[in-house]
Amino acid sequence: MTATVLPTPADLSITPRDRRFGREAATPRLWHGGRVEATAIYNALSTTFPVGEAFFVESVRAFRDGAPPKLAEEIRGFTTQEAIHSREHDAFNKRAAQAGYDLSKLEAQVEWRLSVTRAKPPIVSLAATMALEHFTAILAHQLLANPRHLAGAELETADLWRWHAVEEIEHKGVAYDTWLFATHDWPRLRRWKVKAKVMFLVTRNFVVDRTAGALELMRQDGVTGARAWALLLWYLWVRPAMFRKIAGAWFKFFLPRFHPWNEDDRHLLAAYERIAGGMETKRKVRRAA
Ligand SMILES: [Fe+2]
């Protein structure tokens, strides 16, 4: 490896938190505050995780041979975290199906997108993973930084999303560092061009597919046409405006010295641990009672 400086914090430890959510009671159909559009967009996102995160793992693992020990260690933490996320979102998706949603169309779309990428050389899958992991990390940051996104949501499900967001932030540098390692002998301009092109493509696909997926789930709740579009666009772009609020962080990806850890947002992790620690204690007390 060349003398590339990797600004992933030296003291960062990627710690899988093997937690389970929602096993004790059914999840309400409109778990997000009774709101059709809010429930739909999170459910559409969750539909992508079981196979999507398995794809991330296989894409990064394809380049782990010869990785420096610190990166190899981080890859191990990353793959364990993503495997547990897949398990928990698979369970969550089953609960959404039990609540009456048919996710098959959304799942087929994800499988199709992944098959297109898998048909290309492995470095394309790694580049797509690196771009999507940045995307996931900035969504996670926004989700944790702004309580409005999960306001009114059923508590255990909100906890699932926060837990996932924490680990996405914690391992946000892994796919990027693997990409730097795998392309260390590429000219900088070529590296930037591929990275920028892939980010544009995955962003377009992400926005188009998740919007279509959410509209399909809203249709299953009887909300269609202009009303469905208006509710969803308002939710994503006006208030609480997840998509609009991540725009600045998204643009930073194209800066010449970009690295996910240029923004050290571990204070969000510490804040979560304080709350989650309290919730675990309450749960244990409830179980013991
Ligand atoms: Fe994940």
Ligand SMILES: [Fe+2]
């Ligand atoms: Fe991830």
